[in-house]
Amino acid sequence: xxxxxxxxxxxxxxxxERTTSAPCGRLKSHNVNGVQEGKPVAKDQFSGRTLGVxxxxxxxxxxxxxxxxxxxxxxxxGCKVYLIHEGYQGMIDGEQNFKLATWTSVSGIVGLGGTxxxxxxxxxxxxxxGRLRAAKNLAKAGINSLVCIGGDGxxxxxxxxxxxxxxxxxxxxxxxxxxxxxxxxxxxxxIVGIVGSIDNDFCGTDMTVGTNSALxxxxxxxxxxxxxxxxxxxxxxxxxxxxxxxYLALAAGLASEADWIFIPEHPPEPxxxxxxxxxxxxxxxxxxxLNIVIVAEGACDLEGNPITSEYVKKxxxxxxxxxxxxxxxxxxxRGGATSAYDRVLGAxxxxxxxLALMMSHDESPPFVIGISGNQPCYIPLxxxxxxxxxxxxxxxxxxxxxxxxxxxxxxxxxxxxYIKMSKLQPKLLVDDSSRHYTLAVMNIGAPAAGVNSVIRSxxxxxxxxxxxxxxxxxxxxxxxxxxVKELExxxxxxxxxxxxxxLGCQRIDAKKIGFGNIxxxxxxxxxxxxxxxxxxxxxxxxxxxxxxxxxxREFCIPLLCVPATISxxxxxxxxxxxxxxxxNEIVTICDKIKQSALGSKRRVFLVETMGGYxxxxxxxxxxxxxxxxxxxxEEPFTINDIIEDVRHLKEKMKSELKRGxxxxxxxxxxxxxxxFMQNLMSEEGKGVFSARANIIGHMQQGGVPTPFxxxxxxxxxxxALVKMIELLNKTARENKLTEPPYMLNKDSSLVVGIRRSQxxxxxxxxxxxxxxxxxxxxxHQWWLNMRPLIRILGKHEAVYKSExxxxxxxxxxxxxxxDEKEDEDAATLY
Ligand SMILES: Nc1ncnc2c1ncn2[C@@H]1O[C@H](COP(=O)(O)OP(=O)(O)OP(=O)(O)O)[C@@H](O)[C@H]1O
Ligand SMILES: O=P(O)(O)OC[C@H]1O[C@](O)(CO)[C@@H](O)[C@@H]1O
Ligand SMILES: [Mg+2]
Numbered sequence: 001x002x003x004x005x006x007x008x009x010x011x012x013x014x015x016x017e018r019t020t021s022a023p024c025g026r027l028k029s030h031n032v033n034g035v036q037e038g039k040p041v042a043k044d045q046f047s048g049r050t051l052g053v054x055x056x057x058x059x060x061x062x063x064x065x066x067x068x069x070x071x072x073x074x075x076x077x078g079c080k081v082y083l084i085h086e087g088y089q090g091m092i093d094g095e096q097n098f099k100l101a102t103w104t105s106v107s108g109i110v111g112l113g114g115t116x117x118x119x120x121x122x123x124x125x126x127x128x129x130g131r132l133r134a135a136k137n138l139a140k141a142g143i144n145s146l147v148c149i150g151g152d153g154x155x156x157x158x159x160x161x162x163x164x165x166x167x168x169x170x171x172x173x174x175x176x177x178x179x180x181x182x183x184x185x186x187x188x189x190x191i192v193g194i195v196g197s198i199d200n201d202f203c204g205t206d207m208t209v210g211t212n213s214a215l216x217x218x219x220x221x222x223x224x225x226x227x228x229x230x231x232x233x234x235x236x237x238x239x240x241x242x243x244x245x246x247y248l249a250l251a252a253g254l255a256s257e258a259d260w261i262f263i264p265e266h267p268p269e270p271x272x273x274x275x276x277x278x279x280x281x282x283x284x285x286x287x288x289x290l291n292i293v294i295v296a297e298g299a300c301d302l303e304g305n306p307i308t309s310e311y312v313k314k315x316x317x318x319x320x321x322x323x324x325x326x327x328x329x330x331x332x333x334r335g336g337a338t339s340a341y342d343r344v345l346g347a348x349x350x351x352x353x354x355l356a357l358m359m360s361h362d363e364s365p366p367f368v369i370g371i372s373g374n375q376p377c378y379i380p381l382x383x384x385x386x387x388x389x390x391x392x393x394x395x396x397x398x399x400x401x402x403x404x405x406x407x408x409x410x411x412x413x414x415x416x417x418y419i420k421m422s423k424l425q426p427k428l429l430v431d432d433s434s435r436h437y438t439l440a441v442m443n444i445g446a447p448a449a450g451v452n453s454v455i456r457s458x459x460x461x462x463x464x465x466x467x468x469x470x471x472x473x474x475x476x477x478x479x480x481x482x483x484v485k486e487l488e489x490x491x492x493x494x495x496x497x498x499x500x501x502x503l504g505c506q507r508i509d510a511k512k513i514g515f516g517n518i519x520x521x522x523x524x525x526x527x528x529x530x531x532x533x534x535x536x537x538x539x540x541x542x543x544x545x546x547x548x549x550x551x552x553r554e555f556c557i558p559l560l561c562v563p564a565t566i567s568x569x570x571x572x573x574x575x576x577x578x579x580x581x582x583x584n585e586i587v588t589i590c591d592k593i594k595q596s597a598l599g600s601k602r603r604v605f606l607v608e609t610m611g612g613y614x615x616x617x618x619x620x621x622x623x624x625x626x627x628x629x630x631x632x633x634e635e636p637f638t639i640n641d642i643i644e645d646v647r648h649l650k651e652k653m654k655s656e657l658k659r660g661x662x663x664x665x666x667x668x669x670x671x672x673x674x675x676f677m678q679n680l681m682s683e684e685g686k687g688v689f690s691a692r693a694n695i696i697g698h699m700q701q702g703g704v705p706t707p708f709x710x711x712x713x714x715x716x717x718x719x720a721l722v723k724m725i726e727l728l729n730k731t732a733r734e735n736k737l738t739e740p741p742y743m744l745n746k747d748s749s750l751v752v753g754i755r756r757s758q759x760x761x762x763x764x765x766x767x768x769x770x771x772x773x774x775x776x777x778x779x780h781q782w783w784l785n786m787r788p789l790i791r792i793l794g795k796h797e798a799v800y801k802s803e804x805x806x807x808x809x810x811x812x813x814x815x816x817x818x819d820e821k822e823d824e825d826a827a828t829l830y
Contacts, residue, residue: 040799046358047078052098052143055115055196056087056122056150056157059334060210062342063115063149063196068106068626069350070147072793073800075103077358082143086118087150088125088157091134098141103795107657108598110343110626111591113213113335115196119150128168131161135168136177139186145360146189147353151197151208152388155368158191159385162366165189191366192353193381194346198334201245203387204379205370206410206757209349212341214241214333215251215707216584221329222256222292223497223704229290235280235316235324237293239309241333244392247411248333249296254418255710257456257496258292259283262299262307264395265403266415270302273315281320282425287490291322304398337591340583341708343624345371347789352376352804369804373756374574374782376803410757417715421457426489427466436465437728439721440527441487442472442479443505445535447701448564448578450709452502454533455487456495457717463489465725470525475506475534476513476541479521496710499581499703505534510541518545519554529558529724535565535576536612536776539751543764546749558727559749561764562716566700569614571771571778572762573753577716580708582610582700583620589696590625590661597659602688604649604660604681608674608695611665613775616783617700618665622790627661628652630790631668631677634781642677646684648796653688660689712754719759720752 053070055063067083074081081101084090090097099105109116124130138144148158169187172178195202198214218240225236242248246263253261260276262268269275280291293316299307309326317324338346349369356367356378366381387406394403404412439462443451459469473483483504495502510518522530530545532538542561549555563570566582586609597603607627611617615632622630629645631637649660662681664674674693681691705713727748750761770779791798 037805038801040801044078050080050142051145051357052082052084053147054084054087055117055119056154059114059119060196060198061113061213061338062209062346064109064112065343065346066149066209066350068110069347070354071101071106073351073354076792083117087120089120089122092124092130094137095141111338125157132168136172139178139182144186144189145357146191148193149196152202155193156385158193159381162189162191188362190357190360192357193368194349194353199242199245200247204384206372209342209346213339216339217333217336218252219255219707233289235291235322237309237312237326239295239328242296244298246296249294250414253294255707258294261294263296264298264300267300267302277319340587340624347623348376355802424460424464426463436467437528438468438526439529440470440472441531442475443501443503443533444475445537445565447501448566449499449581449703449705450577450713451533451564452495452498453710453713454562454717456492457714458721459487459492461721471503474504476510477506477508480513480517484525499705509537510544515548519552522554531560531720533562533564536569539570542749558724560720561751562720567611567614568616569777571767572751574755574782577709577713581703581706584706585700585703586621587624601658602653604689604691606662606674606678606693608664608666610700613667613777615665618663622663627663628794630663632665633667650688716752
């Protein structure tokens with residue numbers, strides 16, 4: 001294929017205006033019901049109150065975790081909680097579907113897919129007569145506070161129900177179907193919604209409960225398809241769910257290195273068949289043995305005509321004569337175990353929903369509890385429903401740009417990243433009109449899933465602008481030994497989905513190898529920018545090299561760190577690459593351990609997690625696996641606390657739940673080791689329960705990267721490269737240098753991080769103050785806020801404090817931060 005032809009393959013995206021998407025009114029009516037962020041909520045504070053919870057629409061993984069949190073938080077606050085079975089239909093059918101929940105009614109369900117209380121699509125509820133019957137049954141049972149878990153339809157129905165409530169009750173009173181007392185006691189309906197749907201199609205929340213697990217299913221399926229596609233050199237057209245929303249297809253496309261995606265919000269150009277075939281052909285020429293095309297079930301062309309997977313297959317097989325198969329994933333996507341993310345999301349949103357409901361007063365508007373930038377938030381239901389409807393309207397009017405904006409910032413950024421990645425091509429002929437730098441990448445620390453995704457993304461983008469990327473194998477040790485080789489476009493194909501470290505990594509930081517030694521090697525290979533992917537050592541190495549710039553000119557280059565460690569202890573980022581995969585691995589193991597306890601009975605398991613001094617894994621696993629307790633370094637505990645836990649476990653053994661799960665971080669306490677604790681539990685629990693310790697070790701560093709780690713890896717790699725080139729170009733321009741630019745600037749030594757879903761760069765020098773170097777920890781760790789929840793949901797006493805942001809100035813700042821479109825330069829770099 002000639003250069004001209006390859007150039008033609010670039011399908012130019014229409015230049016888009018970078019607009020700031022409105023914040024969906026989210027958080028604006030944040031404080032109408034009087035919840036205050038950080039204000040302690042006491043046990044039994046709402047004694048005597050009643051609430052009901054139901055699940056409706058298509059089920060989704062995480063609904064059970066949400067219901068569990070609602071029931072337990074409700075009971076903790078002193079409320080009566082009714083489980084309303086079979087959604088709206090159950091409400092219509094009668095009181096036999098309302099079951100008073102106990103603590104144990106929701107035991108053992110935290111990781112189960114689906115919904116144990118049943119879900120339904122009810123056509124009767126769409127009619128006023130159906131809603132009248134539902135209102136009657138609720139009022140008779142004294143339930144006028146509801147947590148509604150479902151998709152956009154469910155919440156639209158809830159909105160209508162709330163609006164009509166008064167007139168429904170008036171009618172019931174008039175017809176003598178309610179007594180005066182029933183009427184008076186239930187005059188107002190309070191509603192809080194949680195979006196439970198795999199589709200992620202509800203405006204105002206970044207993620208809906210279930211979407212992440214569905215993505216897990218899709219990626220598992222694509223990974224499996226890839227092996228057979230590779231063997232037969234086939235093309236697979238994979239159809240995924242999502243109804244009219246393309247989120248699942250988009251996120252799956254990114255995570256699987258798909259050749260092409262079709263989504264409803266971004267229809268292809270009219271002659272897309274030509275472009276598709278050219279792209280697939282081009283990838284084959286570049287050495288790919290297979291192609292993956294993802295079709296969202298709602299995909300359509302610019303005129304709104306459906307694009308079916310069968311049609312896509314026909315185009316590919318007839319035009320390219322490639323053996324092509326269609327796989328329609330179907331309901332598999334809605335099944336299977338709940339991912340760690342969805343379990344934690346369900347727990348956070350469920351608990352906040354109860355609190356919001358209890359704080360509601362008679363005239364409170366209905367809310368949805370969503371998540372925005374990793375922060376639970378209140379979204380006015382009416383506005384959110386309106387906005388969600390507007391997406392459908394925009395698509396019906398062919399206003400696709402508007403539809404994308406309405407979907408929200410997270411959707412928009414994913415789409416931008418996908419488009420960017422899919423348009424990249426190796427720059428075959430390097431013209432000399434611009435600088436083409438030699439960059440290097442290494443991985444230090446311990447292995448973490450997703451590292452290879454960072455490197456692929458970095459290399460592909462570098463190659464597309466004619467830069468050379470050198471791979472330093474085995475970290476600084478490898479550099480000293482000269483283990484350096486060029487990474488080409490082709491060499492990183494398929495890396496996104498591979499766990500472990502393909503470059504090889506070592507723990508040894510820069511200082512230990514010797515600065516002179518490193519400088520000599522950087523000079524030898526003419527390295528003009530260095531990306532270090534890894535854990536705390538990656539951060540400290542960037543700092544060490546930067547501090548040595550006065551002594552070594554070779555270090556006066558952009559030095560960037562991408563945090564990648566299962567411990568999640570790198571300052572400058574809320575999440576490190578690899579911690580989501582580790583969490584899912586550990587949670588899966590805990591599920592199995594709990595199953596074993598179910599069989600052996602009266603057994604307490606202590607699971608020791610990695611993480612160094614950082615209690616992130618132990619805490620989040622504690623929440624996601626429904627543990628009784630989680631011991632971490634950051635929250636000191638005494639022998640009395642452990643003895644109190646023994647007492648709690650002895651009590652628990654008297655109930656039908658004859659098992660216990662304790663999670664202990666490896667460095668939680670120097671003296672109270674896992675061995676010690678197992679012995680203590682065995683001795684103190686004698687005659688009531690037996691205790692076993694499981695140190696799960698290096699399994700935690702393995703595993704196939706989760707969609708979250710893959711996609712964050714792509715974004716981090718992408719941003720790191722863009723930043724590096726920006727720094728190099730700027731310095732080259734300013735200094736008119738032809739040799740490696742001389743950088744002493746603190747802003748050329750950066751950690752790439754994510755905060756409130758925004759990718760940010762922070763100078764390592766600015767992070768020094770924020771770091772506890774002795775224990776290798778950031779001084780502020782966002783997830784510590786979730787600690788009381790682990791205790792409350794495990795039936796311990798704790799003081800819960802709302803995570804929802806309620807102070808006006810915080811909200812304004814948050815919205816500004818969140819919607820700010822960072823690095824404009826980056827967008828125009830290519
Ligand atoms: N406009 C509406 N008016 C009254 N009730 C509605 C309305 N839309 C939906 N509902 C009720 O909510 C139920 C669930 O809605 P729907 O089938 O659209 O699923 P969903 O909640 O959007 O979930 P998902 O899309 O994830 O399957 C419907 O069966 C119906 O009972
Ligand atoms: O389970 P059902 O009723 O066939 O509905 C399938 C639809 O439900 C969802 O799984 C969830 O809304 C959609 O992605 C899909 O279009
Ligand atoms: Mg829906």
